[in-house]
Amino acid sequence: MSWAITPTEITDLARGAAVLGTGGGGDPYIGALLATAALRKFGDVTVVTLDELPSDAVVLTVAMMGAPTVMVEKLPSLDEVISPVLALGTHLGRPVTHIACAEIGGVNSTIPIAAAAALGLPLLDADGMGRAFPELQMVLPTLYGINASPLAFSDEKGNVGVLQTVSNNWTERIARVACVEMGCSVMISGFPMSGAQARESLVPGSLTQCVEIGREITAARDEKTDPVARIVGLLRGRELFAGKVVDVQRNTTSGFARGRARIEGTDTSLTLSFQNEHLIAEIDGRTLVTTPDLIMVVEHDSGEPITTEGLRYGQRVRVISAPSDPRWHSAEALAMVGPGYFGYDVPAHRFDGTITTVEAMA
Template identity: 70%
Template sequence: MSWTLRADMVDDLARGAAVLGTGGGGDPYIGALLAKQALAAHGPVEVVTLDEIPADAQTLTVAMMGAPTVMVEKLPSLDEVTAPVTALGTFLGRPITHITCAEVGGVNSTIPVAAAAVLGLPLVDGDGMGRAFPELQMVLPTLYSVSASPLGFADEKGNAGVLNTTTSHWAERIARVACVEMGCSIMIAGFGMDGATAARALVPGSLRHSIEISAAITAARAAKTDPVAAAAAQLRGRVIATGKVVDVERGTTGGFARGQARIENSDGTTTLLFQNEHLIARREDAILTTTPDLIIVVDSESSEPITTEALRYGQRVSVLSAPSDPRWHQPEALSMVGPRYFGYDVDSCRFDGTPEPRELQ
């Protein structure tokens, strides 16, 4: 059943999405400000479930592409958010009817809210991942032969265009170069789908789930119970480490925030490896969990999510591991988002520590 997203719901959406963002997806605070600005100016947004999208609808995902570390200094505007949608609608020669989230993580859960509000379009309660991933083609619609191309893009200077590429991977490669040249963050719109395809290819209920995660954290704090445990329960996951951040290595290269963080406690050292999002968690030489399952860092007391660009020495954190959408564990999906794709010489390991068949090369 459809529901209405108001400005007073944005903070909960942003917090829950930051949890699901596995450390990436951009600063949720910035995205929340943008969404609130749009909702204040244009009114609330209608959110529709996957089964309510008309079969002949024209949906588009709207997102920020680039390094989350850049976004804290290079703030997007509402014009920048809507420009790629407008450019792509002109290119397609037909009206856009629905806005969707490419990923539910971080800022990319709230930028589509801003786009939907400004454009006066309904927003789909679903997304292309159920988490966040760093590259354009890393969405479930790819498994359904949906291409990112044609892809609209725009920056804060007013530059805008449309890429028409042979594959999503080529769209990623070309758009990433443009992204770096345009300041390492741009707004994009793509993965055009009709309603029937969107209903099959997207993860259902992502926005509602984000709000529920945040509500569970708030309720646990009010009841003076463990908000980290409450978040883990909502995620159907577990706590795999708790301790102090003792080292963070991070750099912005090739349009990505890459690095690692070490967390120490009396049981030893847990190391997190990330490329925008956390991809591998290991303790000493043992792999605890890997992409595509979720690795999430939160404050140990408040359960506030901490993005990879916000990790700092001295923070007391808990690391959660949770299952991804089961479609990510298909061999063709693992070849796209498994640890070996990112250059790590390890096999994929599920959130509960169990291995799975070696992913395709």
């Protein structure tokens, strides 16, 4: 059933998206500001379910590409957000009917809201991942043979381009070079798909889940109960660790924020490895959870999600995990988003809510 996003929902939606962003996806506060401004200027956005989507719809994803650390200081404008959609619509030669989130994490759950509001288009209650991943091809539509290109991109200077590539990996490679040259963050629109393709390949109910997570965190704070326990329950996850951040190593290279963080508990410590998003969680060299399952860091008492660029020495945090969309555990998907792809000599671990099982190396 369709529903409307108004400025009232944005805070909860952005907070929930920051949780699902697994540390990446960009600063949710920036995205919330942009979406709220667009909603106030252009009106509410209608959100439709995949079941309501016509088979002949023309769906485009909208997102920010680049290092989240850069976006904190390089704020996007509304013109920058809609330019790729307009360019791609012209290139395709047919009107765009719906906007979708490429990923549900962080700012990339709210930028599409701003685009939909400004363009007067409905937004799908779905996304391409069910979390956030650092590279453009890392979406479920890739597994269904849906092309990322033609893909349009724009920057704050007014530069706009359209790529036509031979594969989604080549779209990532070429667009990433352009992104670095254009200041390490750009707005993009791509993955043109029909309604039938969107229904098959996207993760349903993502925006609704974001709002639910945000509301539960708010409700728990008001009721003086544990918001982290609420998050864990909603995501069918578990708490991995609690402690203080004692070390963060972070570098922005090739358009990504890469690094490691160490969190110290009472008698042991947990290490997180990330590339925009958290990819591996280990305790004393023992792997607990790996990509593609979700690893999330939240403030110890408030449950406020903390992005990888927001991790700081001295923070008291809790680390939680939850299962990803089961399609991410196919052999083809693990080759694209498993630990091996990111250069870690660790087998993928599948999280089932209570334990993790080791899968074939990918």
